[in-house]
Amino acid sequence: MSSKEMVKTTYREAMRAAIREAMQRDDRVFLMGEDVGRYGGCFAVSLGLLEEFGPERIRDTPLSESAFVGAGIGAAMAGMRPIVEIMTVNFSLLALDQIMNNAATLLHMSGGQCNVPLVIRMTTGAGRQVAAQHSHSLEGWYTHIPGIKVLAPATLADARGMLWTALQDPDPVLIFEHGSLYNMHGTLPADAGAVDIRSAAVRRPGTDVSLITYGGTLATTLEAADTLAADGVDAEVIDLRSLRPLDDKTITDSVAKTHRVVIVDEGWRTGSLAAEVSARITEQAFWDLDAPTERVCGAEVPMPYPRHLEQAALPGADAIVAAARRAVG
Amino acid sequence: MSRATTKEARPEAVHRRDLLQQMLLIRRFEEKCVELYSAGEIRGFVHLYIGEEAVAVGVNQALTADDNIVSTYREHGHALARGLPVDSVMGEMYGKTTGCSRGRGGSMHLFDLSRRFYGGNAIVGGGLPLAIGIALADKLRGDQRVTGCFFGDGAVAEGEFHECMNLAALWDLPVLFCCENNLYAMGTALERAQAQTDLALRAGSYGMPAWAVDGMDVQAVEHAARNAAEVIRAGGGPHFLELRTYRFRAHSMYDPELYRDKSEVEEWRKRDPIDLLAARMHDGGELADGELQAITDELTGEIDEAIAAARAAPVEPVEDLTRFVYSPESS
Numbered sequence: 001m002s003s004k005e006m007v008k009t010t011y012r013e014a015m016r017a018a019i020r021e022a023m024q025r026d027d028r029v030f031l032m033g034e035d036v037g038r039y040g041g042c043f044a045v046s047l048g049l050l051e052e053f054g055p056e057r058i059r060d061t062p063l064s065e066s067a068f069v070g071a072g073i074g075a076a077m078a079g080m081r082p083i084v085e086i087m088t089v090n091f092s093l094l095a096l097d098q099i100m101n102n103a104a105t106l107l108h109m110s111g112g113q114c115n116v117p118l119v120i121r122m123t124t125g126a127g128r129q130v131a132a133q134h135s136h137s138l139e140g141w142y143t144h145i146p147g148i149k150v151l152a153p154a155t156l157a158d159a160r161g162m163l164w165t166a167l168q169d170p171d172p173v174l175i176f177e178h179g180s181l182y183n184m185h186g187t188l189p190a191d192a193g194a195v196d197i198r199s200a201a202v203r204r205p206g207t208d209v210s211l212i213t214y215g216g217t218l219a220t221t222l223e224a225a226d227t228l229a230a231d232g233v234d235a236e237v238i239d240l241r242s243l244r245p246l247d248d249k250t251i252t253d254s255v256a257k258t259h260r261v262v263i264v265d266e267g268w269r270t271g272s273l274a275a276e277v278s279a280r281i282t283e284q285a286f287w288d289l290d291a292p293t294e295r296v297c298g299a300e301v302p303m304p305y306p307r308h309l310e311q312a313a314l315p316g317a318d319a320i321v322a323a324a325r326r327a328v329g
Numbered sequence: 330m331s332r333a334t335t336k337e338a339r340p341e342a343v344h345r346r347d348l349l350q351q352m353l354l355i356r357r358f359e360e361k362c363v364e365l366y367s368a369g370e371i372r373g374f375v376h377l378y379i380g381e382e383a384v385a386v387g388v389n390q391a392l393t394a395d396d397n398i399v400s401t402y403r404e405h406g407h408a409l410a411r412g413l414p415v416d417s418v419m420g421e422m423y424g425k426t427t428g429c430s431r432g433r434g435g436s437m438h439l440f441d442l443s444r445r446f447y448g449g450n451a452i453v454g455g456g457l458p459l460a461i462g463i464a465l466a467d468k469l470r471g472d473q474r475v476t477g478c479f480f481g482d483g484a485v486a487e488g489e490f491h492e493c494m495n496l497a498a499l500w501d502l503p504v505l506f507c508c509e510n511n512l513y514a515m516g517t518a519l520e521r522a523q524a525q526t527d528l529a530l531r532a533g534s535y536g537m538p539a540w541a542v543d544g545m546d547v548q549a550v551e552h553a554a555r556n557a558a559e560v561i562r563a564g565g566g567p568h569f570l571e572l573r574t575y576r577f578r579a580h581s582m583y584d585p586e587l588y589r590d591k592s593e594v595e596e597w598r599k600r601d602p603i604d605l606l607a608a609r610m611h612d613g614g615e616l617a618d619g620e621l622q623a624i625t626d627e628l629t630g631e632i633d634e635a636i637a638a639a640r641a642a643p644v645e646p647v648e649d650l651t652r653f654v655y656s657p658e659s660s
């Protein structure tokens with residue numbers, strides 16, 4: 001009965017439920033970051049958890065990204081299961097040394113001794129008019145780094161279910177939450193729980209063109225698919241979910257079916273995750289292609305403040321539709 | 330002879346002899362490393378600790394086997410003082426599977442988690458946040474461990490140093506910060522890099538007990554570290570020791586030492602920590618003429634055996650190149 005029961009929720013609440021469940025299930029789990037406690041989280045994800053779990057486990061930190069991310073790495077090495085929250089991906093650059101030179105490296109350079117079972121959550125992406133130091137999508141950079149895993153929950157089920165699986169992983173996992181998603185609402189089974197963090201998902205099956213995306217642009221891409229359907233173009237929409245490792249099989253299976261590809265990525269085009277996906281398709285599915293791979297990416301500009309310019313810099317449904325039409329020919 | 334025997338039986342005399350042997354082991358190990366490097370048998374960066382042995386050996390006396398250590402890239406001394414077997418450290422210098430990091434780390438990345446030795450970190454200041462986290466884990470679990478965290482004077486210029494001093498004091502973490510002030514960040518003298526050269530004063534500004542110690546006197550280091558560790562273990566929060574020492578050799582094997590006078594090095598060599606302790610023991614009748622040489626010869630034999638073992642040890646197969654990038658259970 002309970003498995004059939006559906007409850008209304010939001011992305012924010014689903015994430016909070018995931019943190020709460022992890023805290024309840026495992027004493028080693030604690031949450032640490034700027035304003036996660038008394039403030040309730042800068043996006044209100046952890047609201048109420050301080051009262052529930054106390055200041056030792058819902059731990060406010062000073063504005064010291066490098067120190068508290070590194071402390072998360074150290075605590076993980078020493079047997080804890082920390083969840084470290086960084087306010088935005090732009091701020092994560094202050095901790096990039098710790099993520100790259102320690103979290104991603106320790107297991108290998110210690111000859112397999114130093115596991116770092118750490119989860120780092122952070123907000124990414126634009127759409128809220130917060131300009132050029134709070135809006136970028138740098139998760140593609142992180143996918144360059146061997147030794148870490150990179151996730152992008154784009155749905156309520158993934159917001160609810162990726163965290164626990166990530167905490168079970170013996171290696172560091174970065175979770176990128178697009179800032180536009182926190183208010184997304186819908187329903188989830190009351191007993192929704194852990195999900196796999198290895199595979200991509202077909203969010204809309206189709207036969208004419210594969211639209212490959214992740215995170216904050218999934219909704220835009222589904223909207224574009226609806227527009228295309230009205231024109232008689234049956235688009236398949238793939239949500240990558242795991243950005244490192246990439247699920248090559250789901251991608252190439254789709255290309256084998258549709259023979260046409262549009263990759264949608266809010267990150268800058270040059271050296272992007274979209275470029276990596278495109279290269280893999282070229283390497284692994286070149287003879288399945290009937291048209292050049294298309295990319296719809298963020299404009300190569302520091303994000304401007306005014307709404308019209310910000311929107312112009314982001315991959316929009318119109319651009320996705322246009323790219324798909326070019327691909328379909 | 331009978332007089333020396335009587336003195337040797339005293340526990341403090343036995344302890345001094347142990348300190349001397351540990352410092353000599355580090356010294357001889359590194360002198361051998363210089364030979365091996367010159368012969369092309371070991372490669373990469375090799376940062377010698379020669380001159381600073383009293384710091385590693387002295388601090389380690391205050392730590393138990395259950396305590397944690399976070400180290401730097403100049404960590405042969407820390408590792409050997411911690412009790413990592415000479416074989417495993419030498420194996421790592423050779424990049425062999427018998428090395429303490431299976432050869433993947435080399436000189437700058439010695440790890441032995443079985444001894445709670447959380448590695449050589451080659452990003453200056455990069456180990457401090459790890460020490461904070463390891464200590465936080467202990468505090469959250471209610472474990473009574475102390476985390477000893479080594480770093481150099483150069484790290485004091487890094488932002489991570491200040492972030493970590495603040496966090497350790499704010500969260501009252503059981504960390505013994507051991508700043509090895511050897512007066513140079515590679516080739517940049519302390520006064521050319523730091524507006525305030527009193528490093529203990531700077532740590533003290535974060536609200537933790539901090540003081541300077543003669544880092545050439547192993548017993549002074551031990552005394553200070555024991556005092557600090559005792560308070561930390563009793564819940565007294567982080568402490569900071571500025572261990573004033575000197576590196577007798579170049580920064581690394583590539584360093585032509587253009588930035589300091591030979592006369593300065595010679596002055597510091599007069600306070601060689603091994604000579605200092607040996608003289609004290611000799612004056613006290615604890616070390617007979619020729620004994621220092623006998624101990625040195627014995628340690629050299631042990632190191633030579635480790636070299637022979639490392640030469641004979643296997644390397645990782647190339648097929649295992651990407652092993653340990655992810656854990657087996659996750660990849």
